[in-house]
Amino acid sequence: MNRVERRPSRYKPYLWAIGTDLETLPVDELVGQRYRVVAPYIWLDTQPDQRPSAPDTFPAEAVPYLRAHPHRLHVPGLYGVLERTGAPPILLLDNAPIHPQAGALLPELEAGLFSASPLRQANWLWQLWELWRTLGELGLARSLLISSNLRVDGWRLRLLELVPDGEPPALADLVELWRSLLSPLHLAVSEPLRAIVNQLDAGTLDPDTLSLELNQILLRQAATVSTRIALAGATAKGPTQPRNEDACWPQGIQPEAASLQVAIVCDGVGGHDGGEIAGQLAVQSLQIQLQALLAEAQNELRVLPPQIIIQQLEAVIRVVNELINFQNDNRGRVGRQRMGTTLVMAVVIPQRVQTEQGWERVNEVYLAHVGDSRAYWITPDYCHPLTVDDDIAGREVIACRQSWPVAQERSDAGALTQALGTRSGEHLTPHIQRFVFDETGILLLCSDGLSDNYRIEDAWANYIGLIIKDIVTLDSAVASWIELANQKNGHDNTAVVLMQHKLLTPASVQGDQGLPAGVGADSGTVPPTGAKLYGESQPQEEFVAAPAASAPPRGVPRWILAVSGSILLVGLLGWWWLASRSPDVPESPNAPPAAPAP
Incomplete structure (x- = not known):
């Protein structure tokens, strides 16, 4: 179900204002009876529950901020436009690098x-x-x-x-x-x-x-910093849902010695038959393929560039998409009957790096997502959202038809523009990023049962310190997040996986660069909505694929070719297997057990 959502009224965002003659405005002046000047070009929205003004046609200066919407991890977004008589309009930017409590610019x-x-x-x-x-x-x-x-x-x-x-x-x-x-x-x-x-x-x-x-x-x-990674996860049906369409890996605590350091959250697309099946099928298939990929990667002595690993992970995701899509086609499912699932996944890729002390291990984290399940990087100082939802609101912003606050108020704002399995692979564009975390923190992956209504943005500070200091165990923290989702949201299933990234070697310099506590809580996080797939009752617009990656460098390791072959084999065997069996849920003896239905 789609919901029009706004931030809590107590939240008043600091905005960066762009326009002529703004530096002369005195501090505390109220612009447009709404925006209070707190410093040159830094304004505070005193009425955040009211929609910011936006023109029918955006000025040329505003267009770059709309087109760059998918890159909100690094760039600001367009909050509103103030028209002026006889002067160029004023652009108001949210998600700007402004301290969310102090209202001051972050360091250069x-x-x-x-x-x-x-x-x-x-x-x-x-x-x-x-x-x-x-x-x-x-x-x-x-x-x-x-x-x-x-x-x-x-x-x-x-x-x-x-x-x-x-x-x-x-x-x-x-x-x-x-x-x-x-x-x-x-x-x-x-x-x-x-x-x-x-x-x-x-x-x-x-x-x-x-x-x-x-x-x-x-x-x-x-390679000069030693790290330890711990994983825990769980799902819950929620107090109002008849079944659990969320799936995750791991279920419970994963042993630190486990060879597969992977966090997965899948949310069966709401309103579609078989959402539960799609989520479990995706988790099972991903585990099988990633086991093979990581086993070979651990034996590789050469450093694999991010481009190569991203290509392999994208191939893995496409196989999963085709497995679900094939089952939909094989059973004649159309429209709302087609099952699908969102995906957010973090894969730890170990690399061997030659240093003066010899070979050292480095843990890279590759984050992949499709749909509106999310990932956050959280430390005691800040909460950084790492993903941007694939939904109608975002599509309208990127197309420069609506600003983000206006697009959020659409009745179909949260309808998904893509999900795994609902269509063939040519319509799928997985988002994959590489991170090398340089501090202790928690990577939180979740379905919208938790992220709805800004629960993470509002509550992260209450949880993270206890986890970092090992006062609360990782599985207890997962249970607390799920309890929060059930109490404060309660309208949906919930899946949560926490990946704790702990630095064991003391860093030579402060991790927070001397910034005040709380720096970095993003003031422009994408608001969550229900997981209803766009296009169920109206013509579906073509999703614009990202530009293709450039050709990989010469000398691609042989294991990559072998893994690519095994991925294709898994896909072909999966298609044959699914087509030849009558039940919807596969029961391969080689596949890890699916999450039990509550």
Whole structure:
């Protein structure tokens, strides 16, 4: 069921205002009888329960913020537009790098580098390179060349504004930025970065090799920090639902010595027959395929670039999609009868990195999602949402038809634009990100039974400190989150998986860069709605696929070809198996047991 949702009325967001002559406005002045000026260009919305004004046609300056909506982890979004007589309109941005309690801008990147550990410095440099390519595709790469525009929020890099390219900047422009950042870097980071800069100046380094070199800098620093990962998960039917369509892995506590360090949450698409079957089938199939992939990855001595791993994970997800889609087709299911499921999944990929002390293990975390099940990175200081929902509200924003606050009020705002299994693979675009976490924290994966009504944003601070300090066990924390969902939401099934990432080696520098407690709680999180698939009662619009990834570097390890073959084999066997059996739920003796129905 779709629900029009707004943030609690007590929540008053700080906004970044863009327009001419705004620096002359006095502090505490009320603009438009609503927005209070707290500092130059920083305004507080005193009426957050009222829809911000937005024009029927957006000015050109607003369009970049709408198109960049899927990248809210790093960029701000359009909150509203204030029209002015005889002057350009004022853009109001939410999700800007402003401290959510103090109302002050977060530190600039260059200032943050002076107090950051080598690992965090390398992390920011990698994010800068990733954003260069991502924003370049949107014609916004110039946003990264303005030093005051680059802000740091704990481990993540954030942008204050978006600047259209006009004339696309060259890689040499990014090199100049790197050159200006060399002095605050630790030698372990600055020396290899300087070598990269010199090669680029000499024209002897291509972008693909540059990406590999930057990845090596990051992983070498990650190898200096030992980590421990723990996993726990559970699902619940909820107080009002007749059955449980959520599925997860693991169920209960996973032993730390387990070879498969994977967190999975699936939410059967509501309103469709077989949502419970689709979720369980997805979890089972993912486990089988990931076991094979990770077993081979652990024996690989070469560092695998993120692009290769992302391609393999996408192939795994597509096999799952085809398994469910085939079963739908095989049983003649159409429209609302077609089963499907959302997916959010975190996979720990161990890498072996050569250091001066020998071979060291590095844990990369790859996060994949389809639909509206979510992932959050939570520490005692902040809660960072890592995913953006695949729903109608987001589709309307990206298409520049509505601002985010307006789109949230649509009756179909939460209807999904994609889910696993409801359509063939050519309509599927999984979102996959790579993270190298440089601090102790919790990766929380959940279905919308918990994330609805901003329960995580409101309650994370009450839970995280007890978990980090080991006062509360991980499985007890999972049970507490589910109890919160049942008490405060209660309208849906709930699935929660927690992945605890604990640094065992003391970092050389403060993890929070000296920021006040609470920094980073995102002021513009995507609001949750029900899991009703878009297109059930009206013509379905074509989902625009992301640009295809560039060709992988030469010398792809042989195990990748073997895993690709095994994935295809699993898919073919699965199709034959499902087609030849009458029950809907598979019972392969080799598959891990499905979550028991409550």
